[in-house]
Amino acid sequence: MKKLITLSINQEWHELYIDTRRSILDVVRNELGLMGTHRGCDTGNCGACTVLVNDVAMNSCLLLAADYHGASVITVEGVAGNGMMHPIQRALVDCGGIQCGYCTPGMVMNVIGLLLDESHPSEEAVRRRLSGNLCRCTGYVKIVDAVLAAAGDALPPGMQP
Numbered sequence: 001m002k003k004l005i006t007l008s009i010n011q012e013w014h015e016l017y018i019d020t021r022r023s024i025l026d027v028v029r030n031e032l033g034l035m036g037t038h039r040g041c042d043t044g045n046c047g048a049c050t051v052l053v054n055d056v057a058m059n060s061c062l063l064l065a066a067d068y069h070g071a072s073v074i075t076v077e078g079v080a081g082n083g084m085m086h087p088i089q090r091a092l093v094d095c096g097g098i099q100c101g102y103c104t105p106g107m108v109m110n111v112i113g114l115l116l117d118e119s120h121p122s123e124e125a126v127r128r129r130l131s132g133n134l135c136r137c138t139g140y141v142k143i144v145d146a147v148l149a150a151a152g153d154a155l156p157p158g159m160q161p
């Protein structure tokens, strides 16, 4: 069955006639060609598909797009502005916490969601949040350092997604 829905993706409205079985992940990648949001497990376990939905970080593989008519979705493509990286992206580069293109976008989106909830999270809160973003290639120390560094400056006005 198909349904007509509207979604704001990266602050631009889209009318989409979609199969009701399609996820938000399917929509951003397959309908809109936004390839920064990745499909890892497709079961809600790896965090590679994390986007903000109405300012909450969520695993987009688990969300049926038809249930989110009228929602705002921000993907990693929507967080940088005016040719500048988002402060979290900048901090990941500066602290040596940047990882592969597969896991990093999900981490960026999950951490932005955390900072929208809690502007100065503890290290424990950062670690707890990142536990939903799996990477078995390396460690999390520099990523946690980067998040704490960025949180020290909080998110400047105008840099919120």
Ligand code: FES
Residues within 6 Å of the ligand: 038, 039, 040, 041, 042, 043, 044, 045, 046, 047, 048, 049, 050, 059, 060, 061, 062
């Ligand atoms: Fe969504 Fe892994 S692809 S959590």
Ligand code: FES
Residues within 6 Å of the ligand: 099, 100, 101, 102, 103, 104, 134, 135, 136, 137, 138
């Ligand atoms: Fe990206 Fe491990 S999955 S560095």
